Amino acid sequence: MLAKITFAALLSAMSLPALAAQCDVTVDSNDAMQFSTKEIVVDKSCKEFTVNLKHSGQLPKAAMGHNIVITKEVDKQGVATDGMTAGLDKDYVKEGDDRVIAHTKVIGGGESTSVTFDASKLSASDNYVFFCSFPGHWAIMTGTVKLSG
Numbered sequence: 001m002l003a004k005i006t007f008a009a010l011l012s013a014m015s016l017p018a019l020a021a022q023c024d025v026t027v028d029s030n031d032a033m034q035f036s037t038k039e040i041v042v043d044k045s046c047k048e049f050t051v052n053l054k055h056s057g058q059l060p061k062a063a064m065g066h067n068i069v070i071t072k073e074v075d076k077q078g079v080a081t082d083g084m085t086a087g088l089d090k091d092y093v094k095e096g097d098d099r100v101i102a103h104t105k106v107i108g109g110g111e112s113t114s115v116t117f118d119a120s121k122l123s124a125s126d127n128y129v130f131f132c133s134f135p136g137h138w139a140i141m142t143g144t145v146k147l148s149g
Helices: 002-015 073-086
Strands: 024-029 039-043 048-055 069-072 100-103 112-118 128-131 142-148
Touching: 024 039, 069 073, 073 128, 100 112
Parallel strands: 024 048, 039 142
Antiparallel strands: 048 112, 069 100, 069 128, 128 142
């Protein structure tokens, strides 16, 4: 009898789907220059990772636009500074900047966007950040990107 119960339990467990890593995140932003999180966690089993950005505010992107830029922590200030000169039409990201791992477009209130990137661009030996590169936002709207798993 015990063998039948054990076998039934084993079959039940085998029919459960394997827990897949979550390979996406949704981050909200608002008119108060805030992200809804201070940390994005990327499971190292993810081949690709998607960042979904929402803007729950009401101001247009020219006044209070937000994006998400992912870089190594040491590159953050340089990428943000170079992005200011790139302008809104380039999403405040210097064209061809290879310090940028990924970035979304700049969005305004009520809009959303996303970016998918190759997660193998992240290394456990480096520190990463995400931030909004809209001028004046990058020092406040920032957080860490961590590789886990």
